[in-house]
Amino acid sequence: MEGTKRTVFWLVLPMLLEVVALFVIPLLVLFRYSFYPFVPGQGLVTGFVLKNYSKFLFDSYYLEILVRTLWLGFLVAFFALLLGYPLALFLAKSNSRFKTVLLILVVLPLLSSAVIRTYGWMILLGTNGLVNKLLLQLGLVSAPVKFMYTLRGVVVALTEVLLPFMVLTLVPVIRNIDRSLEEAALGLGASKLRTFLTVVFPLSLPGVAAGSIFVFVLAISSFVTPSLMGGPSVRVMSSLVREQAISLLNWPFAAAVSLVLLVVVTTLVALYQRALISAGKWEVPK
Amino acid sequence: MTRYRKPLTSLVGACTTSLVLLAIYLFLLAPLLVVVLMAFNTSSYMVFPPEGFTLKWFVAFFRDSMFVEALRTSAVLGVTSAAVATVIGVPAALALVRYRFRGREFLNSLFLAPILFPGVVLAIALLVYYSRLKILGSFIGLVLAHVLVIVPYVIRTVSANLYGVDEALEEASLNLGAGRWRTFFEITLPLIRSGMVSGAIFAFIMSFDELVIALFLSGARMTTLPVRIFNFLEYNSDPTIAAISTVLLCVTLLVSVFVPPRYLGF
Numbered sequence: 001m002e003g004t005k006r007t008v009f010w011l012v013l014p015m016l017l018e019v020v021a022l023f024v025i026p027l028l029v030l031f032r033y034s035f036y037p038f039v040p041g042q043g044l045v046t047g048f049v050l051k052n053y054s055k056f057l058f059d060s061y062y063l064e065i066l067v068r069t070l071w072l073g074f075l076v077a078f079f080a081l082l083l084g085y086p087l088a089l090f091l092a093k094s095n096s097r098f099k100t101v102l103l104i105l106v107v108l109p110l111l112s113s114a115v116i117r118t119y120g121w122m123i124l125l126g127t128n129g130l131v132n133k134l135l136l137q138l139g140l141v142s143a144p145v146k147f148m149y150t151l152r153g154v155v156v157a158l159t160e161v162l163l164p165f166m167v168l169t170l171v172p173v174i175r176n177i178d179r180s181l182e183e184a185a186l187g188l189g190a191s192k193l194r195t196f197l198t199v200v201f202p203l204s205l206p207g208v209a210a211g212s213i214f215v216f217v218l219a220i221s222s223f224v225t226p227s228l229m230g231g232p233s234v235r236v237m238s239s240l241v242r243e244q245a246i247s248l249l250n251w252p253f254a255a256a257v258s259l260v261l262l263v264v265v266t267t268l269v270a271l272y273q274r275a276l277i278s279a280g281k282w283e284v285p286k
Numbered sequence: 287m288t289r290y291r292k293p294l295t296s297l298v299g300a301c302t303t304s305l306v307l308l309a310i311y312l313f314l315l316a317p318l319l320v321v322v323l324m325a326f327n328t329s330s331y332m333v334f335p336p337e338g339f340t341l342k343w344f345v346a347f348f349r350d351s352m353f354v355e356a357l358r359t360s361a362v363l364g365v366t367s368a369a370v371a372t373v374i375g376v377p378a379a380l381a382l383v384r385y386r387f388r389g390r391e392f393l394n395s396l397f398l399a400p401i402l403f404p405g406v407v408l409a410i411a412l413l414v415y416y417s418r419l420k421i422l423g424s425f426i427g428l429v430l431a432h433v434l435v436i437v438p439y440v441i442r443t444v445s446a447n448l449y450g451v452d453e454a455l456e457e458a459s460l461n462l463g464a465g466r467w468r469t470f471f472e473i474t475l476p477l478i479r480s481g482m483v484s485g486a487i488f489a490f491i492m493s494f495d496e497l498v499i500a501l502f503l504s505g506a507r508m509t510t511l512p513v514r515i516f517n518f519l520e521y522n523s524d525p526t527i528a529a530i531s532t533v534l535l536c537v538t539l540l541v542s543v544f545v546p547p548r549y550l551g552f
Contacts, residue, residue, distance in 0.1 A: 005387065007381075007466070008381045008385045008387050011381035012377070012381045012382075012393060014377065015377070015397055015441075016393070018374055018434060018437065022434045023408075027411050029418065030407075030411040083310050083313065086306055087310050102311075106314065108315075108539075109314060111539070111542050112495070113534060113538075114495075115495075115512050115516055115531075116317075118519075119317070119515070119519060120317025120320045120321045123320050130320070157317075160317060221405065221406065223406050224497055224498070228519055231520075237406075238406040238498075241406050241410055242406065242502075245410050245413060251410075251414055254410050258407040258411075262404060265402075265407075
């Protein structure tokens with residue numbers, strides 16, 4: 001027994017050191033930093049003030065950024081669900097020969113950098129981009145739609161960037177639904193649509209919740225797409241942190257803003273894990 | 287009546303389904319396709335269909351010493367971080383899967399936590415911390431930061447592999463008198479090789495593509511390729527970037543070919 005304990009200790013030690021030294025301690029330092037006062041041009045000034053948090057919470061400019069970030073998360077989660085659900089349903093139910101290929105095509109974008117995919121959207125959604133040309137030619141709009149530096153453009157690009165996460169969360173949940181329930185409904189004369197609405201969809205709701213929260217969390221903490229597609233006119237929490245930290249060198253305020261974001265994210269992740277547990281997908285490995 | 291109507295409605299249904307799926311796939315893959323098309327297109331604007339085939343944007347990329355230097359940095363950083371992550375991650379996965387001990391579940395969630403952690407929060411935390419330790423802008427600092435966010439991928443794939451390996455094989459080896467080390471190197475390691483290789487490849491890809499942490503931590507002296515592209519894109523756009531992105535994409539695709547589909551996921 002003593003031998004086992006010692007083995008486990010040595011096996012986890014390197015990882016434990018890494019996590020403590022580069023995750024736990026830096027976060028504690030960040031927390032302390034968020035209470036430091038900021039004096040421009042003076043570097044580090046120690047002290048304890050609540051000003052960084054009150055500045056965020058009582059200024060409508062910053063609160064607007066928080067609200068915009070949450071609204072962005074909501075829109076992206078909604079559209080990702082709208083597009084992801086049919087795809088997941090197909091991938092979970094299909095017996096197609098190309099199923100593996102089709103699944104890999106969903107994963108493929110995940111293996112490429114978000115920078116590249118956002119760049120692709122910048123080309124597609126420009127004023128003279130392919131999307132606007134198509135919309136004009138089809139007569140759907142009379143003037144080019146402005147996507148660059150608008151929330152609309154960020155939503156389109158970010159939905160695409162995060163869609164695979166939604167699909168990959170939904171597929172196992174839908175696949176785990178007992179087929180005999182569906183067959184029973186069909187056998188008893190329910191139409192395909194009715195079977196879906198009254199049997200499959202309700203049983204997949206925990207997966208819908210898990211996928212939506214997951215995408216929401218990734219959307220509100222995403223940095224690349226809002227920064228490039230949105231620019232300074234669509235400020236979100238993460239780009240605010242960068243602006244304060246890198247351009248304005250106000251590290252204490254950047255620390256406070258990032259911790260506000262962290263609190264929102266942590267709360268949602270707790271909800272996400274509860275949704276996954278009730279979906280029966282996420283179990284603590286035994 | 288319904289007997290006659292059914293084939294038609296199901297045909298219409300099948301067509302609608304295919305069209306909807308096609309549209310979703312098009313949406314999902316359009317940005318990558320357009321970048322690759324742009325990289326080989328003679329015109330410096332995005333025109334569709336492409337005007338002509340050229341490699342001039344690739345030549346422009348390889349002539350630009352800043353971008354080539356960034357590519358080199360990213361490759362070295364990715365390989366180093368993936369190697370360190372594998373060396374740290376495999377023993378951790380072994381302990382979490384093969385042993386029962388107090389605090390195991392806690393360690394499991396602690397080790398996987400960096401995956402769901404907002405990158406920008408980690409980036410600012412490390413920026414503040416590194417500036418205190420005076421290692422801001424150093425290569426080793428960037429390696430350690432990347433290791434933190436990529437080890438979870440190694441732990442996950444290796445764990446998945448370990449669960450599929452029969453423990454009895456290891457027990458037999460121990461019972462026959464082989465020591466723990468010998469059992470590990472001669473029995474366990476060969477059995478989890480595919481999980482280890484996949485984990486290391488994932489780790490490399492994640493480090494190679496990582497932007498936010500590198501953006502906060504790398505200085506003017508040392509920049510990774512994603513950071514260089516990001517900085518460039520904030521103010522300009524040029525098909526050279528499409529060529530670079532295509533190179534980046536090819537590197538990622540080439541290495542991910544070696545990952546068995548069952549380990550693909552997130």
